[in-house]
Amino acid sequence: MTTKFRVLDGAHDTPADLAQHEAHFGPIRGLHLEPAELKASGLTGRGGAGVATALKVDFLRQQKRAVGYVVVNAMEGEPAAHKDRTLISKNPHLILDGAMVLANMLGADDVVVCVAREHTSAVATMKAAIAERGRRRLQGPAFELMTPPGRYVAGEESALVHWLDDGEALPQYRSTRPSVLRIGRRGVLVDNAETHANVALIARHGSDWFRSVGTSRQPGTLITTVSGHGRTTVVEVPYGTPIRDVLHAASVPFDPVAVLLGGYGGTWLAGHHLDRGCDNESLQGVGANIGAGVIVAVAPQGCxxxxxxxxxxxxxxxxxxxxxxxxxxxxxxxxxxxxxxxxxxxxxxxxxxxxxxxxxxxxxxxxxxxxxxxxxxxxxxxxxxxxxxxxGGQPCPHAATSAVVRIPHRSHPETLEWA
Ligand code: SF4
Incomplete structure (x- = not known):
């Protein structure tokens, strides 16, 4: 497995400021990406659904009404995920670069970055990064930070847009046909924070570079959040990396009897499937999906x-x-x-x-x-x-005590407590 990191590259102990960011990734001024190059990259969404970013962009560009907003979805309502917060804690400006590139591509005036209000450290980091760009007076869209309540469904894109449009953070009924999300009368593009960071890299290095790792259907890397071994470990790996290798990279010290893939609305996969790759094509045959990169390992004594x-x-x-x-x-x-x-x-x-x-x-x-x-x-x-x-009335010996997955105690926590 290659250990070449990408969006988590250049990681500092503290969030990279603008000077560190540009020194490592290259200048912001002049960043630009053509829709055709985005399409050639094959970039898929990192939020879970895996929709190609170019498809969303194409659909919006075909609409008569202007696109007003590009939204960065860093809500991370999935309790087993920690990737967006990790990315923000290291490279917040990479996310903002990608959002700026997409806003320029769509002619949107505003970028709205959404971070759950309970994720206080990520909120503070993003606030500082946006303020720093303001002081630099960079040309392009205006940036705004919004902090919706961090419920599980609040990060669903229609719920998020509804909240931004002065509604509640509740999913909206939508037809099965693609439809445009709007704030007021203006169209909205919503993408996950990691997706935006990848857009920034594609704008700098091109689609061939981006496709040099990963699989043909899911190029690039995936930030995975691995847990179940008493801690939470975030590792960036190329799509297609065998699950077993990801667990090894995360220093999981046992052979799991099973892993939970994709998150709490995901799929259990038995331990004998761990040589399958972390990509949706490899997992299709066993009815699983890598989603937003969540992997929870269950040790043999789990139930x-x-x-x-x-x-x-x-x-x-x-x-x-x-x-x-x-x-x-x-x-x-x-x-x-x-x-x-x-x-x-x-x-x-x-x-x-x-x-x-x-x-x-x-x-x-x-x-x-x-x-x-x-x-x-x-x-x-x-x-x-x-x-x-x-x-048959004979539960496993560990059924009463098994507690591998982390569960927030309350539904609407200001401060999450975990069981
Ligand atoms: S009540 Fe309806 S909108 Fe709300 S979480 Fe359930 S299915 Fe989704």
């Missing part, structure tokens, strides 16, 4: 049923409660999983779980409930032997 129950209980609390199947269905799924975890009436709970997954799937305004169902189905598959034992 996948218990871990899934803990996650689903949290995800039920995080429902925005505006769609019935999500508001009522997720707590019911959590209750059934808790019964299964304890081995109390587990067979009935398991039957209800499977049925409820079918009735809730696809019935929310956003993908929140579908993520939960994907997680549950993958748990039933990956931990099939354990599930049978739990359903």
């Amino acid at each position: 996948g049923v218990a871990e899934t129950a803990r996650i689903v209980e949290y995800m039920a609390r995080e429902s925005a409660r505006q769609c019935g199947p999500c508001a009522f269905g997720l707590p019911a799924l959590a209750a059934d999983l808790e019964l299964l975890r304890r081995g109390h009436d587990g067979a009935s709970a398991l039957a209800r779980l499977e049925e409820r997954c079918g009735t809730i799937e696809g019935r929310g305004a956003c993908r929140h409930p579908d993520g939960v169902i994907r997680l549950i189905r993958s748990a039933l598959r990956t931990f099939a032997d354990d599930v049978v034992r739990h359903a």
